[in-house]
Amino acid sequence: MILKNHRKLLIIGLVGFFVLVALWLRLIPMLTMGHTDILSMVASDDPQYDLRLVELSLANHFQYPWFDPMTNFPIGTSIYWGPLTIFIADFACTIAGAVTRPEIIGACLLVTPLFAAATVALMYFVGKAFGDWKTGLLASGFTAVVSGTFFLYSLYGYFNHRDGEVLFSTLFCLAYLYILISEKGATINLADFGTWRKTALLSVFAGIAYLLGLFLMPTMILFAFIVGVFTLVQFVFDFHRGRSGEYLLIANSIIFAIATIGLLIFGFKSPGMDLSTYSVGHVYAYLFLIGATALLYFLARYLKNRKRYYYPITIIGCGILFVALLFVAAPQLYTLFVNDLYQFFGQASVTQTVMDAMAWTPGEAWTSFNYGLLLMAGGILVTLYNNFRDERPQEIFAVVWALIILFSTWQHVRYEYYLAVVIALLSAVCIHFVFEKGWGDLRQLATGIMPPATADSSKDAEKAEPHRGAAKKKKQRKGTGSSPKPDYPVLAVVAIVFGLSLLFAFTSLSYNYQIGSSGVNQMNPDWKGALEWLGNNTPDTGVNYYTIYDPKTFQYPSTAYGIMSWWDYGHMITYIAHRIPNANPFQQGVTGPNGSAAYFMSTDENTANAILDADGTRYVITDIEMDTGKFWAMATWYNTTVAGTPYQTNMLYPSQTDPSQYNTVTLNEEPYYQTMVSRLHNFDGSMTPATSAFYVEYADPTVTQASLPVMTDAEVMNVSDAATKAEQYNLNAQAGHHATVLSLSITQPIDNIPALRHYRLIYESPTNTVKSDTGDVKYVKIFEYVKGAQIKGDGIIDIPLVTNQGRNFTYRQESINGEFIVPYSTGSDNPYPVKATGPYHIEGTSTTFEVPESAVMQGTTIN
Structure with a gap:
């Protein structure tokens, strides 16, 4: 009461x-x-672009920008989602008196x-x-x-x-x-x-x-x-x-x-x-x-x-x-x-490279919703049972709602956010139904007293479940006059559902607390520092960050240029550096002959240069993730048919602790080292000779019945020796057995890597990701695309350099047709913190050259 x-x-x-x-x-x-x-x-993707839209809207008296030239250079982009969230955030900023960027971020x-x-x-x-x-x-x-x-x-x-x-x-x-x-x-x-x-x-x-x-x-x-x-x-x-x-x-x-x-x-x-x-x-x-x-x-x-x-x-x-x-x-x-x-319910190869567009796996489903999935299934069964007994259109709606959202989520994991409320609802329906059915038995078990039932409820129970009502009456007639016993099968179901509900709530709460405490959304400090430097140390594009432009009349000024990087980082480039990326997380500027995928996967510098010329690009930004974990994604966007197959191979090798178990290793093929992303990030665009590599013997899956080729022998040796040994092995190899030359290290190419002649490193972030004999590899690197000064001569030319992080390295280049095209200047007029510590020197001679900044930018001849 x-x-x-x-x-x-x-x-x-x-x-x-x-x-x-x-x-x-x-x-x-x-x-x-x-x-x-x-x-x-x-977070480093969509939130930064939404914050940009809030800043843009606030600066223009609550107008909404349906066109934005600050991304997808040289085209710009149309905004495809609505203004409601942005206007709500605008209102929040106005109420909070948020004016500065930190204040706006805090409110949003x-x-x-x-x-x-x-x-x-x-x-x-x-x-x-x-x-x-x-x-x-x-x-x-x-x-x-x-x-x-x-x-x-x-x-x-x-x-x-x-x-x-x-x-x-x-x-x-x-x-x-x-x-x-x-x-x-x-x-x-x-x-x-x-x-x-x-x-x-x-x-x-x-x-x-x-x-x-x-x-x-x-x-x-x-x-x-x-x-x-x-x-x-x-x-x-x-x-x-x-x-x-x-x-x-x-x-x-x-x-x-x-x-x-x-x-x-x-x-x-x-x-x-x-x-x-x-x-x-x-x-x-x-x-x-x-x-x-x-x-x-x-x-x-x-x-x-x-x-x-x-x-x-x-x-x-x-x-x-x-x-x-x-x-x-x-x-x-x-x-x-x-x-x-198909957009809602289909799948394509490239969507598997977009985290929130990937297909939902059983493991991910269980991690996200755990025991709620079982309760949801129970809720669906309850709604179907209820409609079999009585007409309940709202429950049919819930089943349709659940099944369509469930299928959408199975195809694209992003729709988990729609599915969450469906799981919560149907879990509640399941639990309520079970406890309503078992409440009388629970009360009787706890008190030993059969709960009173009205005449109407008894009739309803018999009408709804005539067989069960008859069975209970028969059991009572056969009894000794004592109160009937609780229905233990029903109590067992109640106990199971109660346990699942507690597990669902506790597991979800614990998981969310762990995620919330992990700093999952915190921005990578190397990227943050790199883009803040970019915004402060590169020429203004001439496009006002805070102006809303009319797409019908807008034209990019002659001073505008693009920043080439992988699409993941496009919004960061816009929001933090106030510069214009060629590609962005809308997956714009990624595909096609002039897309970022084609650029970073190019193995020919002239082809890559033509892409930057077509895209109006002046700077290129790489990071270690593009070079390693995201490499397969770039390869997939470049060619969905072969994806990463020409560049990397996965093999199994026996575990050292248990030879019957296998571990997976990714090894690099020779074409990997020829791609622009590798030549820039791993070797700073410098000529790099092949030294040592893995000589690998392996058996095909048809022989081992394993999911991948199984490595049967591996040895580190000189590249030429490894190539000779692999050739000899393959001449007499058994069916299904092969030998090849691969590399485990991103800084140890299998073949000589020629220099890039139009790219100079101008900034690198502090975090070191790889330390090797050939040099350190920092997390983020920024390169400028330049015409390059021309020097007549033959042989190999080099120049000693020191980066903004104090890393010393030597840029080396071999002449082509009696000419060098060099990207670094040697004078004090170099505006960037990566500096030459000496003049250019043709190896094996006493000839040196000083190169002014103007020659690098204008492409003039030194001698």
Whole structure:
């Protein structure tokens, strides 16, 4: 009784507690940052670009930039997501009085944790729609601790729009659920507005919620697809049960009419009909959904007194006919339909190189959601069971919602953030159902007293479960008159579900705490320092960082230039250095003959130079990750067919502790060392001779039945000796056995590496990643692309250099056609901290040369 009287306060208190837990977990990085520079707390990809948009919007009186020339040089880019998150952040900055960059960052980094906290509160009402206040509390509590990208994308330091997508899409789903619940058992007469006023009002609310989500991100179209699939399924169920579908016709028509009108007012921001942008394609999609709902409704009325299977067969026939007509009469719309379905639910080779676009693996699924996956499966079974007994359209909607999002996540791991709330909801549904079924047995086990049952509840129980009711009566008749025993199988299920719920909550909470405490979003200090140096020590591009430009009239000034690096680092280059990257994390500027993949994988300097000339590039930035861990990604973007096969090979070798077990090693082939990324980062563009390498004997998988070639012998030796030995071995090798020459070290090439003649190192970061006889390899390096001074002569020329980190190295180059083209100047007019410590010297002679900076930049001849 006390609980009942204070239930509202209890609910408010618990939901508030869950909100605070969600906030605490996400704000752990802020609470433990100490005196760390707040910029270092910002993740290195999308958050930095969103922060740029906030700065740009604030500087232009809350205007939103739909075009940005500060990336994807020399084209610029159109912004494909909506302004809602940016405007919310603008409002937060205004309220907080944030003006400087650190203040703006501080205000913005709180936005996404607050999105997640609001979702936690909202999930109480979503859960309540599937049961009662207890289901709501469970859904809210699980949402507070659930892991995956829902947590990662709302962690302090990752300012972005994704958890806003979850918030507004969940708000839309809640509104749609209320429509379904409110119309259960109601009779609607389309001619009498009074009979569907409530449906109309709820539909208007749902339409507004949909628009809010759409103005945040065009991906909201996924939830229109969910509604469309649900509508089809529900019409079939309703026809089977003899129920009319006016409520679906009204709801879908109003919701997507509002979406259409809202988008028309908002305006189309992109040409064509791509549904991943704000294009006219959305209008066609919404009108199609309204028309399809109307068709389903009128077909149901027309076939009302026919056999039940007529309706689904007619729907299938209409669907096939529609697709065929679309293919013939409107191929552009057909292509749009196919392409956008593939975008959401398909996979391509290059997407496996994009972390949040990769396919979901079972291991990743378990790491993210652990025991929640089992509870979700239980929740789906519960909803199906409930609908077998009684009509519950809201639970059918939940199953469709769950299955589509689950499949989307399986294809692209980024959609974990949508799946998180579904797992929290269905876990709550499962737990509530099991405990409701087992509550009487639990109480009896605890007190020894059979809980009282009203006559109505007894009848309901017997009606719902006649066999079980008869069995209990029979058991009571056979008893000795004592109270019946608890149903132990039911208690066992309760215990299992209770254990899974505790494991789900505890495992997720522990994992999130570990992630929050790990500094996962903190910026790499080498990159931060390198880009701050770049912004302060390179010429201004002539494009104002804080100006919103009109794409119809904008032209790059003659002083503009691009920065070539891998696409991962594009937003950092824009936000920190205020320079213009050729490629960015939108995967723009990556593919094609002039893309960054083609540049870094080039093995010919002239080809690479032509790419930089076409792209208007002046500086090139490399890092150790491009050189090692991300190399396969660049190779895949360059050639999806062969990917990294020509450059690197994976082999198995026996473990030293247990020869029956194998470890995997990646060894470099000769073409790896000829790529531009290797020649720049590993050898500073200098000529490098081959010295030692691995002589490797191995057996094919067809021989060993292993997944990879198995190394049977390996020896470090001189490169030429290794090549001779491998050639001799292969002449008499057994079938399936081979020998080759490979290298384990990135600084030990298998063949002589020629010098790059138009690239000079101008900066390197302090962290050393490789220390070898051939020299240190720093984490980040910046090179300038120059014309190079021309020196007539033959042989090998060298120059001693010292970097800004105090590392001494010698640049060496062999003449081509009686000429050297050298990239370094020797005078004090060199504006960069990598300096020559002596003149150029032709080896084996006493000839030296001094090279002025003007000759390097203008390409003039010294002698």
